[in-house]
Amino acid sequence: MKNLRTLPENIKIQNKIVFLRVDFNVPIRNGKISDNTKILKMKGIVKEFLSRKAKIILCSHLGRPQKKGKKGLSMISLKKEIEKIFKQKIDFLDDLLKKNTKKKITLSKKKLFLLENIRFYKEEEQNNARFAKKLANLADLYVNEAFSCSHRSHASITAITKFIDSYAGKTIIEELSSLKKIFYKSNKPITCIIGGSKISTKIDLISNLIKQVDTVIIGGAMANNFLKYNNYEIGKSLIEPDKENTIKNIISETKKYKCNLYIPEDVVVAKNESGKAINKSLFEIQNDDIIFDIGKETIVSIRKIIDTSKTILWNGPVGFFEKNSFANGSNKIAHFIKNRTKKKLLVSIAGGGDTAAAIRKAGAMNGFSYISTAGGAFLEWLEGKTLPGLKVLEK
Secondary structure: OOOEEOOOOOOOOOOOEEEEEEEOOOOOOOOOOOHHHHHHHOOOHHHHHHHHOOEEEEEEOOOOOHOOOOOOOOOOHHHHHHHHHOOOOEEEEOOOOOOOOOHHHHHHOOOOEEEHHHHHHHHHHHHHHHHHHHHOOOEEEEOEEEEEEOOOOOOOOOHHOOOEEEEEEEHHHHHHHHHHHHHHOOOOEEEEEOOOOOOOOOOOHHHHHOOEEEOOEEEEOOHHHHHHHOOOOOOOOOOOOOOOOHHHHHHHHHHHHOEEEEEOOEEEEOOOOOOHHHHEEEEOOOOOEEEEEHHHHHHHHHHHHOOOOEEEEEEEOOOOOOOOHHHHHHHHHHHHHHHHHHOOOOOEEEEEEHHHHHHHHEEEEEEEEEEEEEOOHHHHHHHHOOOOOHOOOOO
């Protein structure tokens, strides 16, 4: 990817209106934000713009209202938390299509504005040019700080750049710089830990990484497919059907490129997610067991791999970390990586919302070289794909 346009440090933006595309698609449980990491990440960016006397329009999506309805997905539910973090009163704009919206922003004494969920408008996901022009008309310049959304050709990501001076934000530049360390400047041995539930969503990632790294560790529910392929009993564990050929091809690719493939050698099971967690070898799994985490021996083996690695990429928790009974594997890995990184023995990059949440729960957020909250965009970049939201910002 070519160099991206960035906002010049010396450009005067006093009294200018900045359209700031952010990703505040945060998890909400029982009406409350359960993880505010994505909002916290923007604190410094917003503070800098405000110090330069600019006004800021915050634009984000929340959930998938076009598919699941708008209930509970209004950005108004985030307003108090955003005000608390940014220490600024916010003017909430419930309908950006009103004729007086731009005038309201211009005349307001407030400096921070929050648009309603951009996906409440069907034109957003259609990448509609007329809608994008209306967005652009609200501001003087556009800055994309939503790397995690930049794999989408949506109006507030791509089409808007046709109608307004547009730039890549600092978090995008930081993200790309960190990712490039893995592929272009990384020290070997390089280890990738790939977790999550579905191989189908990460097959391109795994196939691309096999060619460039020394070891791939498979965890999470996707490891169940590998265990079944090797004729182990997996009980009632989550599995993705009809993936035998996929597994076969992955194993063949690792041999071709001399990449070590590691799958769990023991696991933590229970009869259900509220049941008692029991560590079992692969030969002890019963037909009514459900695998929820990696086991003790697997943790020891992964630690040995981490200890001999110079670069780590982690995408996807290795267990059902949301439940404390099954968070041990992800917790241990997070701290192994943290300790090595703190000693400057390791360059560590983690990506994906669930991975960031697992690291946060483990109390290891300050122990990684870089943590990305991006999901799909993170994966697609690692797969070698062009991100449309970045393509439009190339010089």
